[in-house]
Amino acid sequence: MSQNHFTLSFPLKSPVDAKALSEQLPPLMPAMFQAEDAIGTMHYSRFTLLSDKTLLFLGDFDGEFAQLMADLAKQTGPVFDAIFQHVENPPPSPVASSSEAFVEWASEHLLTAVNLYTAYPDVTVKEIKALASAADVAGAGELHPFLVVLPMKSKLAFIEVELILRARGSGTTKDLDKVGTPHFAQFVKLEDNQIGFFTVYDGSFDKYIADFTKNIGPIFDLLFKFTKGAPPSPCRKYLQEFIDFAAGANRTPIGFYQAYPGLSVQDIHALIADSKAQSAAGD
Numbered sequence: 001m002s003q004n005h006f007t008l009s010f011p012l013k014s015p016v017d018a019k020a021l022s023e024q025l026p027p028l029m030p031a032m033f034q035a036e037d038a039i040g041t042m043h044y045s046r047f048t049l050l051s052d053k054t055l056l057f058l059g060d061f062d063g064e065f066a067q068l069m070a071d072l073a074k075q076t077g078p079v080f081d082a083i084f085q086h087v088e089n090p091p092p093s094p095v096a097s098s099s100e101a102f103v104e105w106a107s108e109h110l111l112t113a114v115n116l117y118t119a120y121p122d123v124t125v126k127e128i129k130a131l132a133s134a135a136d137v138a139g140a141g142e143l144h145p146f147l148v149v150l151p152m153k154s155k156l157a158f159i160e161v162e163l164i165l166r167a168r169g170s171g172t173t174k175d176l177d178k179v180g181t182p183h184f185a186q187f188v189k190l191e192d193n194q195i196g197f198f199t200v201y202d203g204s205f206d207k208y209i210a211d212f213t214k215n216i217g218p219i220f221d222l223l224f225k226f227t228k229g230a231p232p233s234p235c236r237k238y239l240q241e242f243i244d245f246a247a248g249a250n251r252t253p254i255g256f257y258q259a260y261p262g263l264s265v266q267d268i269h270a271l272i273a274d275s276k277a278q279s280a281a282g283d
Helices: 015-024 026-039 065-084 099-108 125-134 155-167 169-179 205-226 239-249 265-282
Strands: 003-011 042-051 054-062 113-118 143-151 182-190 194-202 253-258
Touching: 003 065, 003 113, 003 182, 015 026, 015 042, 026 042, 026 065, 026 253, 042 143, 042 182, 054 065, 054 125, 054 194, 065 099, 113 155, 113 169, 125 265, 143 205, 143 239, 143 253, 155 169, 155 182, 155 194, 155 205, 169 182, 169 205, 194 205, 205 239
Parallel strands: none
Antiparallel strands: 003 054, 042 054, 042 253, 113 182, 143 194, 182 194
């Protein structure tokens, strides 16, 4: 599998800096999206403010982390230069001419993903784009990022949840496959005994949560035993309460890059299946 995920944590100087970034970053996103298109290995990316003291940058990508960070430094340096004005102990700037220092800084601020999910693990960004172009398929779907942060009751609860998630790795993958609409998903360890559940999904929020609850609800029933302010369980029985909780725990994305806009999970699976069928017929 060539695909991977990163969550980078930017420690901010103050709440004033967090507010400034919420205003400064959105106008910079179009140029960043163009650069990510040029790099050609990023499936999805998004920024979000975790708190007044932390900015997160999340991405689903092909290849090696260090190479991607080097490419981002060269292609999107001005975006990170703007961010680093508000960050404690930033790397040297301009980032574009200090790519090695940026890669090292990014590696030191990479958060740990407890597990990773991808709906189509064996294809790259370039392959998906090529398949869609050859089939003359344009994406008409609606994709959204889901950035839910779960505060654990204690450090001990945080450790317990990490162990549960690691033990449930392959089972979680099977459950997400049954949902049928998540593209990528990961549980990530965050500051202050929090766990992030970050996904990119197809369709409306309410339908996603309903399908999600049906197929992966039992995992969240288990996690909610350790979560502050959790909704009632089981999720399947208290669907509206879970929807309300998820909406309230969801962080607002700043920018949402899509390498192949509008292509749903099922669109991509169909393109892969058609390609394999054509290849088999050719043999």
